[in-house]
Amino acid sequence: GESVGLHLPTLSVQEGDNSIINCAYSNSASDYFIWYKQESGKGPQFIIDIRSNMDKRQGQRVTVLLNKTVKHLSLQIAATQPGDSAVYFCAEREDNNNDMRFGAGTRLTVKP
Amino acid sequence: GAGVSQSPSNKVTEKGKDVELRCDPISGHTALYWYRQRLGQGLEFLIYFQGNSAPDKSGLPSDRFSAERTGESVSTLTIQRTQQEDSAVYLCASSSTELDYEQYFGPGTRLTVT
Numbered sequence: 552g553e554s555v556g557l558h559l560p561t562l563s564v565q566e567g568d569n570s571i572i573n574c575a576y577s578n579s580a581s582d583y584f585i586w587y588k589q590e591s592g593k594g595p596q597f598i599i600d601i602r603s604n605m606d607k608r609q610g611q612r613v614t615v616l617l618n619k620t621v622k623h624l625s626l627q628i629a630a631t632q633p634g635d636s637a638v639y640f641c642a643e644r645e646d647n648n649n650d651m652r653f654g655a656g657t658r659l660t661v662k663p
Numbered sequence: 664g665a666g667v668s669q670s671p672s673n674k675v676t677e678k679g680k681d682v683e684l685r686c687d688p689i690s691g692h693t694a695l696y697w698y699r700q701r702l703g704q705g706l707e708f709l710i711y712f713q714g715n716s717a718p719d720k721s722g723l724p725s726d727r728f729s730a731e732r733t734g735e736s737v738s739t740l741t742i743q744r745t746q747q748e749d750s751a752v753y754l755c756a757s758s759s760t761e762l763d764y765e766q767y768f769g770p771g772t773r774l775t776v777t
Binding site (some may be wrong): 583585587592593594595596597600640642644649650651652653654655656 | 667696698703704705706707708711713719721722754756764765766767768769770771
């Protein structure tokens with residue numbers, strides 16, 4: 552069936568470096584994509600979202616890129632900080648479907 | 664203002680017992696979601712409430728799972744005759760309207776079935 556998944560389960564980066572977290576999805580009908588950050592013991596926290604009619608969106612230190620041709624989503628974090636250490640989830644949904652489908656998550660560890 | 668709150672934060676129960684988990688959404692949010700998150704995994708959609716419309720129960724894994732919401736306020740997720748595979752963190756999220764996909768999550772209830 553349709554699914555959302557991540558290429559890498561873990562990512563370790565040096566403080567100050569840029570991080571790129573990737574996500575593959577299989578549902579070509581997805582209209583909306585979102586990245587969440589989840590710190591230990593807490594619920595997911597919204598980072599940034601993008602609709603399917605866009606290919607790039609920037610936030611504060613974060614950029615989401617959407618490549619619909621290869622069904623690939625990425626989250627770029629600039630100048631990664633220790634506070635960025637968390638599990639990052641991508642999720643997608645269709646406009647006419649209440650089911651927000653989440654990937655398994657990538658654990659980002661930032662080394663000082 | 665206050666975010667989404669959930670109670671209890673932790674629940675340990677014996678196999679076969681019923682449990683009830685509570686979610687208080689952000690005031691004014693009409694949409695409410697329940698998810699299950701198993702250890703080291705992503706979130707599984709369980710159920711969605713939007714205003715006074717009939718809930719979308721398509722994610723409930725079995726008839727042991729049910730949820731209620733009165734109007735646009737508190738929701739309870741009930742698991743009957745709990746099984747060990749029900750052990751997970753149960754997360755609740757709310758959004759301001761059905762058109763607002765940005766969901767605000769509570770801290771979750773960690774359920775352990777022994």
